[in-house]
Each structure stands twice: as C-alpha cells, then as structure tokens.
Amino acid sequence: MVFFLQNIINALQWGSFYAMIALGYSMVYSILMLFNFAHGDIFMVGAYIGFGVATGLVTLSATGFIALPGWVILVLTILLSMFLTSFVGMIVERVGYRPLRDAPRASAAITGLMIGIILETGNLALMGARRVSFPPLIESVTYNIGGVFVTNKKILIVVVSLAFMLALHLFVQRTRYGMAMRAMAFDFVVVPLMGVPVNTIARLTFAIGSALAAVAGILFGLAYPVLDPYMGIVFGWKAFVAAILGGRGSIMGATLAGFLLGFIEIFVAMIFPSTLRDLIAYSIILLILVFRPHGFFGEPYSARLRL
Amino acid sequence: MALLEIRHMTHHFGGLRAVHDYNLSIEPGQVRGLIGPNGAGKTTIFNLITGIYRPSEGQILLDGAPIAGLAPYQIADRGLGRTFQDLRLWRHMTVLEHVKLAHYSKLRYGLFGAFFGTPARHREEDRITRRSMELLEMMNVAHLADQLVPNLPYGAQRRVEMARALATGPKVLFLDEPTAGMNPEELIQMMAIIRKVRQSLGLAIFLIEHRLKMVMELCDIIQTLVFGEVIAEGSPEEIQNNPAVIEAYLGKEIVE
Numbered sequence: 437m438v439f440f441l442q443n444i445i446n447a448l449q450w451g452s453f454y455a456m457i458a459l460g461y462s463m464v465y466s467i468l469m470l471f472n473f474a475h476g477d478i479f480m481v482g483a484y485i486g487f488g489v490a491t492g493l494v495t496l497s498a499t500g501f502i503a504l505p506g507w508v509i510l511v512l513t514i515l516l517s518m519f520l521t522s523f524v525g526m527i528v529e530r531v532g533y534r535p536l537r538d539a540p541r542a543s544a545a546i547t548g549l550m551i552g553i554i555l556e557t558g559n560l561a562l563m564g565a566r567r568v569s570f571p572p573l574i575e576s577v578t579y580n581i582g583g584v585f586v587t588n589k590k591i592l593i594v595v596v597s598l599a600f601m602l603a604l605h606l607f608v609q610r611t612r613y614g615m616a617m618r619a620m621a622f623d624f625v626v627v628p629l630m631g632v633p634v635n636t637i638a639r640l641t642f643a644i645g646s647a648l649a650a651v652a653g654i655l656f657g658l659a660y661p662v663l664d665p666y667m668g669i670v671f672g673w674k675a676f677v678a679a680i681l682g683g684r685g686s687i688m689g690a691t692l693a694g695f696l697l698g699f700i701e702i703f704v705a706m707i708f709p710s711t712l713r714d715l716i717a718y719s720i721i722l723l724i725l726v727f728r729p730h731g732f733f734g735e736p737y738s739a740r741l742r743l
Numbered sequence: 744m745a746l747l748e749i750r751h752m753t754h755h756f757g758g759l760r761a762v763h764d765y766n767l768s769i770e771p772g773q774v775r776g777l778i779g780p781n782g783a784g785k786t787t788i789f790n791l792i793t794g795i796y797r798p799s800e801g802q803i804l805l806d807g808a809p810i811a812g813l814a815p816y817q818i819a820d821r822g823l824g825r826t827f828q829d830l831r832l833w834r835h836m837t838v839l840e841h842v843k844l845a846h847y848s849k850l851r852y853g854l855f856g857a858f859f860g861t862p863a864r865h866r867e868e869d870r871i872t873r874r875s876m877e878l879l880e881m882m883n884v885a886h887l888a889d890q891l892v893p894n895l896p897y898g899a900q901r902r903v904e905m906a907r908a909l910a911t912g913p914k915v916l917f918l919d920e921p922t923a924g925m926n927p928e929e930l931i932q933m934m935a936i937i938r939k940v941r942q943s944l945g946l947a948i949f950l951i952e953h954r955l956k957m958v959m960e961l962c963d964i965i966q967t968l969v970f971g972e973v974i975a976e977g978s979p980e981e982i983q984n985n986p987a988v989i990e991a992y993l994g995k996e997i998v999e
Contacts, residue, residue, distance in 0.1 A: 611857040611864065615844045619833045626831045628815040629793055631848035631911050640854070
C-alpha cells in the first residue's frame with residue numbers, strides 16, 4: 437500500500453510534465469488543425485531559457501548586490517522564462533506556420549520537424565555539446581508521511597502544474613480570447629467576420645502553449661537537473677500521444693491523457709523491469725486507441741466549416 | 744455621402760467573371776434587396792463587400808473611407824455585420840457565447856486583464872453579457888441563452904445568427920437569405936424581426952432573398968442581378984413591372 441501511494445505521487449509528477457506539454461499541442465491543433473511537431477523542442481528551449489534566467493539570478497544574488505531567496509528566484513525564473521519562451525513560439529508561428537496555412541498538411545507537418553531540428557542544433561551551436569545542470573534553487577526536503585516519501589519538489593511540481601492548467605481552463609472559458617480560440621476550433625471563415633483578428637489569436641495560442649512548455653521545462657529541471665539539447669524529442673512524442681489520446685483539440689482531454697500516460701508508465705515500471713517500461717506502457721496505450729480511435733473527448737468526424 | 748458606396752466593382756475567379764461593374768449606394772436606415780437567379784453572384788457580392796474576397800477592380804467606401812482590401816475583422820469592426828445562407832453557427836458553443844464573441848472588438852480589456860482577471864475584465868464581460876442578453880431578447884431567444892445551438896429549432900437558430908451579426912455593432916446589416924428553409928410561421932416571425940431591427944436600431948439592411956413577396960414588402964429599393972450584372976434597380980413596383988426582370992427572373996411567379 438505504501439509502495440502504491442509512493443508511485444501515485446511519482447505518476448502525478450510525470451503526468452504533470454506530459455499534460456503541460458500536451459496542452460500546447462492540443463491548443464495549436466484545435467485552432468490550426470495541425471500539430472506543431474516542434475513543440476517538444478520548445479519545451480527544451482524553455483528549460484534552457486529557464487536555466488539561463490535562473491543561473492543569471494543566482495549569480496546576481498551571489499554578488500550580494502540583491503540577495504534573493506531561492507523561491508523568489510524560482511518564481512521570477514518561471515515568469516521570465518514563460519515570457520521569453522512565448523516569443524520563441526510566436527516566431528515559430530510567424531516564420532514556420534503562417535506562410536504555410538493554405539499549404540498541404542504534409543508541408544506544415546515537416547515544417548514542425550525542421551524547426552525542431554533547427555532548435556536542437558541551434559542550441560548545440562550556442563551551448564556546445566555539453567550537458568548543463570539546472571541550479572537547485574530550492575533545498576530538497578523529504579517528508580515521511582506514514583512511510584511514503586514525498587519531496588517538496590514533487591509537491592511543488594504537481595501543484596504548480598495543476599494551478600497553470602486551471603488558469604488556462606479559466607482563460608479559455610471566461611475571456612474573449614479564449615472564446616475566440618474555441619470558435620476558431622470549428623471555423624476560420626465566420627470568426628473574422630465577427631470582428632475577431634484570427635492571426636492575433638493564432639499567435640496568442642502559440643505563445644500560451646510555449647509558455648506552458650517553459651513551465652514544464654523549468655519544473656523538469658528542478659526534478660532532473662541535467663539538460664541536453666535532445667531532451668525534448670521523446671517528451672514531445674509522448675506528449676503528442678497524450679494530445680491525440682485526449683481527443684484532438686480537447687484541453688480537458690489532453691490534461692487527463694497526460695496524467696494517464698504518467699500513471700501507466702509508472703505503474704508498468706512498478707510491476708515490470710524498468711527497461712520494459714515504455715514497451716509495455718505504449719502497447720497498452722495503443723490498445724486504448726484501438727478501442728477509442730477518436731480519443732477521450734474527440735469528435736468522430738471533423739465538422740469544421742470551410743469556405 | 745452615402746453610408747455605403749460601391750463604385751464599379753468587378754471580380755474575376757480565374758477566367759470567370761463573377762461580378763461586373765457593380766454599383767451600390769445605401770443610405771442610413773434604408774432596406775435594400777438583391778434578387779436574381781441561382782448562381783447570379785449575389786453571395787459573391789456579399790463576400791466581396793465583407794472582405795472574404797478582395798475585388799479585382801472597383802472601390803468600396805464605408806462612411807467615405809475605402810475598405811476594399813482590409814482584413815475581414817477590420818471591416819466587421821468598422822460596421823458591416825452579416826448572416827449566412829447556410830447557417831454558420833459554432834455548434835459546440837452556447838447561444839450566449841455566440842453573441843458575446845461577436846462583441847470581441849467592442850470589449851475594452853487586454854491580455855493583462857484576461858490573464859489576471861482584473862476588475863476591468865469582469866466589468867467589461869458583465870457589460871457585454873447584459874448587452875448580449877438584450878439582443879437575444881429582441882430576437883425572442885433569450886430563454887435559450889445557455890443552450891448549445893444544435894438543440895434549437897431552425898427558426899431560432901436563424902435568429903441567433905441575426906443576434907450575432909447585430910452584436911458586431913453594424914451600420915449596415917447583410918442578410919443572406921434570412922428566411923431560407925423556413926416554414927410560414929417562422930417566416931412571419933423573421934419579417935417582424937427585420938422590421939423591428941430596422942425601427943429600433945436604425946441601421947441599413949441589405950438582404951438577398953428568394954421569396955419575392957418578402958422582398959417586395961420589406962425593401963425600399965431592389966436590384967436584380969443576372970450573370971454578375973445588375974439588369975434593373977428600382978422600387979418594388981418598378982422591379983415588378985420591369986420587362987427585363989420578368990423575362991430574366993420573375994417569369995412565372997409574376998403570373999401567379
């Protein structure tokens with residue numbers, strides 16, 4: 437039982453990473469009907485930007501000029517990195533996707549792959565072929581709750597992720613921007629005729645997705661402090677799986693599927709040797725998809741209005 | 744200066760000439776009709792004016808300012824609202840959300856307000872909710888505000904679309920076959936609503952219609968379009984008695 441609870445906490449942590457990244461895939465898909473395959477690499481870029489901001493703030497703090505406590509640095513790192521990474525997303529949209537909006541879908545799909553490679557190798561060129569380690573920022577504290585070991589970082593990761601997901605949900609449900617996003621999910625023709633600047637909304641969607649990926653990147657850096665330029669690839673694939681499994685374009689679906697992926701992976705590893713983890717976990721997910729081809733909240737057909 | 748003025752608008756789709764030398768002048772408060780056989784280019788004219796297509800030639804002036812070539816959202820914001828021949832509602836959104844979203848360009852709060860839920864955002868969203876409810880009441884669909892649109896009867900869906908178009912705050916309202924597919928009861932209701940809109944909001948209306956009785960009753964001036972060209976323009980009486988119109992379009996119906 438203790439072992440079981442222990443794994444639930446781990447699963448929640450991994451699920452948070454997947455869900456946060458899957459949201460970016462899903463949001464972009466819902467309005468542009470294409471998957472931004474560079475999104476996993478935006479997660480990586482977000483982690484590196486977080487690394488840069490955090491290292492800078494730690495260094496500044498160490499000079500004694502303005503001594504900031506670790507948690508203040510963490511909050512500042514998250515906010516600043518979200519801001520900066522959102523620009524990466526907006527540039528990707530403007531350069532890679534907007535010119536190709538009416539191009540064949542396959543062209544837009546390889547755009548994402550190419551941008552991904554550019555981001556990875558660009559990072560390699562910039563930072564060199566070495567791994568960097570994310571500054572710890574906050575001291576690790578382990579709590580023993582009836583035999584279950586919980587670190588403050590794990591709690592932080594899950595709570596911060598859930599808070600951002602809730603904020604996104606409220607944003608999408610309650611603001612004019614979110615409402616515009618939901619309308620664009622089904623139609624690109626009428627929405628502009630109602631006075632909504634669709635290009636601005638598309639850019640905003642990329643910005644928000646990228647900012648969430650940056651949060652995931654920083655939280656990942658806190659838990660697993662070694663960063664490398666290719667860290668976004670497998671994460672990207674898995675989050676993409678979550679986005680599809682959740683139902684294309686569904687925010688709620690992407691969130692739940694992200695957590696489900698975390699749970700399946702962790703619980704498979706609990707029973708089987710960890711080398712078999714992904715083999716078995718993704719066989720299970722494949723099986724789920726066979727029985728629910730449209731995902732949890734997906735629509736059985738695309739009913740989007742086109743001119 | 745007319746409210747909306749179109750001079751010598753011509754449009755080609757590849758080699759096909761869809762609209763030729765189209766002219767229009769709408770005054771505030773006027774109701775204009777556009778009739779013509781299927782494929783004459785009526786909806787194309789709506790699409791050209793509202794910015795879905797950019798005209799190959801010609802000028803479109805709204806309040807004296809050229810709008811041809813602006814993005815559709817800019818044109819909508821300047822005061823052209825429209826409905827569609829085939830209902831184009833967002834079937835996963837509620838009635839109220841349709842009307843609220845069409846107020847997009849009229850809301851005065853930015854991204855900061857949206858992210859942090861500032862008092863300005865709440866005030867603005869409340870204001871727009873109230874305005875949207877007023878429009879829905881005017882269309883007699885206020886009691887359906889929280890319903891998803893596919894659950895509504897057809898006539899009510901049409902009226903939701905009308906409320907959505909009005910929410911953009913138009914100076915000219917474009918109605919593309921507002922009574923298409925309606926039963927007689929719904930038709931009477933729609934005509935009453937169009938009259939009400941004209942009286943209480945004082946805006947100009949430009950409508951495409953197939954039901955001639957309705958066009959004749961509602962419109963001040965009617966244009967007849969055949970193969971992308973206006974062959975007659977005038978009051979309902981003039982149109983009814985114009986031999987070219989009778990030949991090209993009215994045909995049997997005038998005999999009835």
